[in-house]
Amino acid sequence: MSGVLRLCLVALAVGMCSCRPEVLRAPRPSVDPAALRYNVTYVREPEHALDVEVVLVRGTPRDFFFTRSGGVETVWAYSETGEEHELTVDRDGVRLPKDTRFLRYRFPMDALIRRRGPDFFAGMPQEDARLIAGRSWLIRPRVAPPDLLVELTVTGVNALLPWQRGPGGVYRLSAEDLVDSGFHGFGGRRCEVRLRDAVLQVAILGHMTHLKDKELCEWLRRTAEEVRTVRRAFPHPRITVLVYPVPNRKTADVFGMVMWSSPPSIALLVGQDAEPSDLVQDWVALHEMLHLTHPAILPRAPWISEGLATYFTEVAKSRSGRQSPEQSWQELITGFERGRRQAGGRTMEEMLEENAPPGIYWVGAYFALLLDVELRRHTGNQRQLDDVLELLATQGPTSTVSAYGAAVDAVAGRPLFNSLLSEKLRLPAFSGLERLLEELGVTTTPGGVKLQLARDSLLREALDGQRASSAQ
Numbered sequence: 001m002s003g004v005l006r007l008c009l010v011a012l013a014v015g016m017c018s019c020r021p022e023v024l025r026a027p028r029p030s031v032d033p034a035a036l037r038y039n040v041t042y043v044r045e046p047e048h049a050l051d052v053e054v055v056l057v058r059g060t061p062r063d064f065f066f067t068r069s070g071g072v073e074t075v076w077a078y079s080e081t082g083e084e085h086e087l088t089v090d091r092d093g094v095r096l097p098k099d100t101r102f103l104r105y106r107f108p109m110d111a112l113i114r115r116r117g118p119d120f121f122a123g124m125p126q127e128d129a130r131l132i133a134g135r136s137w138l139i140r141p142r143v144a145p146p147d148l149l150v151e152l153t154v155t156g157v158n159a160l161l162p163w164q165r166g167p168g169g170v171y172r173l174s175a176e177d178l179v180d181s182g183f184h185g186f187g188g189r190r191c192e193v194r195l196r197d198a199v200l201q202v203a204i205l206g207h208m209t210h211l212k213d214k215e216l217c218e219w220l221r222r223t224a225e226e227v228r229t230v231r232r233a234f235p236h237p238r239i240t241v242l243v244y245p246v247p248n249r250k251t252a253d254v255f256g257m258v259m260w261s262s263p264p265s266i267a268l269l270v271g272q273d274a275e276p277s278d279l280v281q282d283w284v285a286l287h288e289m290l291h292l293t294h295p296a297i298l299p300r301a302p303w304i305s306e307g308l309a310t311y312f313t314e315v316a317k318s319r320s321g322r323q324s325p326e327q328s329w330q331e332l333i334t335g336f337e338r339g340r341r342q343a344g345g346r347t348m349e350e351m352l353e354e355n356a357p358p359g360i361y362w363v364g365a366y367f368a369l370l371l372d373v374e375l376r377r378h379t380g381n382q383r384q385l386d387d388v389l390e391l392l393a394t395q396g397p398t399s400t401v402s403a404y405g406a407a408v409d410a411v412a413g414r415p416l417f418n419s420l421l422s423e424k425l426r427l428p429a430f431s432g433l434e435r436l437l438e439e440l441g442v443t444t445t446p447g448g449v450k451l452q453l454a455r456d457s458l459l460r461e462a463l464d465g466q467r468a469s470s471a472q
């Protein structure tokens with residue numbers, strides 16, 4: 001046991017680790033680099049950690065920080081003359097001495113997992129593989145001009161990061177790409193899902209009891225195809241999906257999250273004991289992929305983003321034939337009832353202010369349904385909510401609530417969004433639900449949902465049917 005390790009263990013006992021990344025021995029650069037250069041090493045001994053060395057560009061800002069702080073407490077900065085400075089990382093990050101040429105730190109994955117429990121920000125371990133969000137381990141300059149180039153290499157492990165590796169295994173990025181660096185997979189196995197217009201690069205970070213990698217990847221392919229019942233093309237030419245098997249769980253849909261890295265990256269926690277039939281029941285993978293169909297709404301408005309993903313999850317499952325339209329309406333009605341119980345008579349506006357799951361998902365999904373139906377009513381069933389997503393996709397990766405509203409109005413061909421929203425905000429959440437279902441011909445009976453002829457049943461059939469996929 002080395003002296004450094006003993007010191008680390010003592011430090012761990014008092015709840016901190018400032019172990020110097022001893023394994024990094026890169027020579028001090030003799031010429032100025034053209035880009036910030038990250039040399040990352042996956043360390044296994046004495047336990048899993050990431051050793052990071054950042055070679056600085058002359059003249060770049062000296063303020064660095066972790067988007068998610070708390071994982072690294074000490075950074076070592078090295079000057080032109082070989083001088084070493086030990087810097088404490090606080091909530092604001094570190095300010096490097098003026099003549100710093102490079103810095104080093106260790107992100108102590110396993111130590112953090114022991115201390116805080118496994119999660120996306122300490123790391124999710126399984127055997128030698130790790131799933132982790134880049135924002136907790138990757139230090140970045142506080143100012144990230146798009147013209148500041150970044151080169152990044154990972155050695156010691158097969159890594160799947162959101163970005164595409166270039167020649168020599170080097171990721172060539174802009175500093176902007178580090179603002180949300182997405183989900184990172186280290187180790188595990190790989191498969192590639194090829195759609196006709198997109199590729200999903202998949203890392204499987206652990207072992208499934210009953211499912212082969214091939215079956216998991218086929219499930220992701222089917223799910224990605226369902227996204228195409230909402231958008232004409234898969235929304236990104238390439239994304240990464242990290243699958244983490246959760247021990248002692250059988251359901252496929254344990255948890256999922258999409259991160260807005262560029263391109264986006266998705267983490268899916270899947271029950272390790274899931275069987276093929278559990279994959280058919282899954283909704284989480286589809287929900288996360290459907291988040292790719294809308295822009296990131298800033299400032300965040302979960303009632304729109306979660307509402308869209310929740311609404312279209314049920315719509316897409318019926319359009320693809322994975323479940324019957326009756327089942328989809330049943331799922332929507334059950335969700336609306338859950339939301340209504342959480343609302344307890346409060347207005348939609350109060351629900352938006354509370355912004356708490358699951359109610360916020362279902363309030364948003366109900367409003368998405370209202371918009372979809374109104375768009376179809378005003379355009380003779382020619383335009384729909386899908387068209388709003390197509391229009392927004394031409395306007396960039398981010399949007400705002402008002403730009404979303406403007407896109408709805410543009411598709412409707414008349415002002416619609418603001419009047420419908422202000423009317424619903426004042427009323428108890430889910431008001432008008434029963435009447436809307438009646439107009440659509442959706443009837444709840446003790447034996448389940450029945451779909452029948454009604455004033456707007458043609459709209460309903462277009463909404464839950466095969467239109468989007470067959471129209472291509």
Ligand SMILES: [Zn+2]
Pocket residue numbers: 287288291305306309
């Ligand atoms: Zn979501």
